[in-house]
Amino acid sequence: MLVMVMHALQSCTPPPSILTLKDSDRNVFYPLLQRQVTHHHFTSYDGTSLSYTYLPNDTARFTVALIHGIAAHGLLYVPLADSLVAAGGAVYLLDIRGHGSSAGKPGHVPDDQTLARDARAFFKHVQSQNPRLPVVVVGHSLGTFIWQAAIAKFDEVTPTGAILLAGGMSPERMSRDLRQLTDQFVYLHKGSFLLSLLGFDSRPIEILLPEDSLLAAGHFNTRYTMRFLMGQNFTTEEYERWLERTREFSLLMVTGSEDEIMSVSALRNACENARGTDKTFKEIPESTHISIIHESIPVLNSWLRSRFNRRKE
Secondary structure, eight states, X not given: OHHHHHHHHHTOOOOOOSOOOOHHHHHHHGGGGGOOOOEEEEEOTTSOEEEEEXXXXXXXXXXXXXXOOTTOOGGGGHHHHHHHHHTTEEEEEEEOTTSTTOOSOTTOOSSTTHHHHHHHHHHHHHHHHOTTSOEEEEEXXXXXXXXXXXXXXXXXXXXXXXXXXXXXXOHHHHHHHHHHTBTTTEEEOHHXXXXXXXXXXXXXXXXXXXOOHHHHTTTOOXXXXXXXXXXXXXXXXXXXXXXXXXXXXXXXXXXXTTOSSSOHHHHHHHHXXXXXXXXXXXXETTXXXXXXXXXXXXXXXXXXXXXXXXXXX
C-alpha cells in the first residue's frame, strides 16, 4: 500500500515554469553547447574536488571569481566572462559542488555551511593564483547569496568589488518571495518528500525551467534535497554583517525590469541599505532572470573599467 501511495504522489505533473527564454538568449547560449573549454580543479575544505573554467588575461588588472545560479553551471556564463576579459579581467567560473564538472552528490550538500565554505576556498584559490591583483566576486541568483554568506561568515574573504546579478536581498524577503513562487519556480514532489522524511536519499525539490531544447541539452541539475535549498543558513544577523562589510569594497547590484523571481524594489532597497559609500544599483529594461546574464554586459564593463582603468605595472 505504501508503495502505491508513493507512486500516486510522484505521478503529479509539475506546472509550467515562470521563467522565460528569449530568442536572444538562444542566440547567445546555443553556441556554448559546442564550445570546448578546459576544466581546472581545486580542493575545497572537505577534500571535494571543485571545477572551474579559467579565461586568462596576460594584461589583467583584476580577477573575477564568478558563482552561477541554481540549476546551472559555469559554462553558461562564458559570454559574460569573455566580455570581462575584454574589460581587463582574468576570469574564473566555478561549478558549485554537484553541478557541472565538480564532484559532489548532485543537488545535495553535507551541511548548511557547505556552499559558503566552498566559496571561501574558491576565493582563496583565485587569490593565490593572482597574489598581486584585486579580486572581484560576481554572483548570479543563488550565487549572489553564496557570496553574501561567505563574506559575512569569513573575514578572510576580502574582495575589492562585488557584483550581484538578479539577487542580494535579505533572507526574510527571499524566503517570502520563494513561498509565493511555489509551483511556478520551485516544485515539491510529494512522494520524494515523504521518502526523505523516512530517511531515504531523495531529492524532492525541482527547479522548474522552461521546456526548451536549449535547456534540455544543457546538462542542468534541477533536483535538490531539502537540505540544499532550505538549509543554507544565511541568517538575519549574517545579512547585517554583510551590509556592514560592504564598507570594504565597491558594490554593484544589477537586475532586470522583467525578472520573474526577484523583486526590483526589494533589490534596490537592499543596495540602499548597504553601508558602503561606493554602491550602484542598475535596472536593465526588459531583462529577465536568465537574459540578465548577457544583457548586463555593458553595465558590468563600464563599472569595472571605471574602477580598474590603470594597467597592471
